[in-house]
Amino acid sequence: DAKTTQPTSMDCAEGRAANLPCNHSTISGNEYVYWYRQIHSQGPQYIIHGLKNNETNEMASLIITEDRKSSTLILPHATLRDTAVYYCIVRVYTNAGKSTFGDGTTLTVKP
Amino acid sequence: GAVVSQHPSWVICKSGTSVKIECRSLDFQATTMFWYRQFPKQSLMLMATSNEGSKATYEQGVEKDKFLINHASLTLSTLTVTSAHPEDSSFYICSARDPSQAVVYGYTFGSGTRLTVV
Numbered sequence: 001d002a003k004t005t006q007p008t009s010m011d012c013a014e015g016r017a018a019n020l021p022c023n024h025s026t027i028s029g030n031e032y033v034y035w036y037r038q039i040h041s042q043g044p045q046y047i048i049h050g051l052k053n054n055e056t057n058e059m060a061s062l063i064i065t066e067d068r069k070s071s072t073l074i075l076p077h078a079t080l081r082d083t084a085v086y087y088c089i090v091r092v093y094t095n096a097g098k099s100t101f102g103d104g105t106t107l108t109v110k111p
Numbered sequence: 112g113a114v115v116s117q118h119p120s121w122v123i124c125k126s127g128t129s130v131k132i133e134c135r136s137l138d139f140q141a142t143t144m145f146w147y148r149q150f151p152k153q154s155l156m157l158m159a160t161s162n163e164g165s166k167a168t169y170e171q172g173v174e175k176d177k178f179l180i181n182h183a184s185l186t187l188s189t190l191t192v193t194s195a196h197p198e199d200s201s202f203y204i205c206s207a208r209d210p211s212q213a214v215v216y217g218y219t220f221g222s223g224t225r226l227t228v229v
Contacts, residue, residue: 038155041225043115043204044204044206044220098160099145099157
């Protein structure tokens with residue numbers, strides 16, 4: 001898996017957009033960018049993934065730079081329940097289950 | 112979406128005893144499941160890959176004789192921590208993939224099992 005770099009922590013005001021960056025400068029052409037989050041004492045929850053195009057689902061948007069060396073997860077209207085550790089993972093799709101989790105970003109949404 | 116259930120949610124056991132943790136895929140069949148361990152304030156670490164009908168594959172540094180994995184059916188994998196010691200106290204999490212929904216949901220994780228060895 002390509003190595004990823006994320007900020008240790010971020011704060012966001014409730015109702016505002018939360019933009020979580022991830023650097024993956026060594027990403028290979030066949031590697032996808034996955035985002036998961038882990039709320040305290042729970043298992044990780046899948047959020048979104050993409051290869052090179054921007055993606056959007058009911059939870060978030062994923063913006064991947066043209067050179068694919070970095071990406072941003074966007075939670076459009078953060079709520080208190082979005083407080084969690086967010087993990088950016090880069091891996092080949094066929095090897096998706098064997099995830100290498102880094103330290104992630106602890107997002108704290110404040111009222 | 113795909114649901115992965117873990118049982119128990121938490122368990123306390125005495126040092127030297129064994130503990131079994133179950134991971135079930137509730138509405139899909141999973142030929143492969145993964146087991147992770149997470150110590151307090153640390154990230155998840157992959158322990159092993161559980162393969163239905165065959166031996167598990169362990170990551171480097173994980174003792175296969177201590178962490179016994181059995182994947183006897185397409186919906187159930189079990190992790191048994193044998194002769195548990197306080198240093199085995201951790202949060203154990205499993206994950207699996209619903210082949211019919213992998214593109215949408217990626218891998219689904221269980222809710223985890225908090226093991227405390229006293």
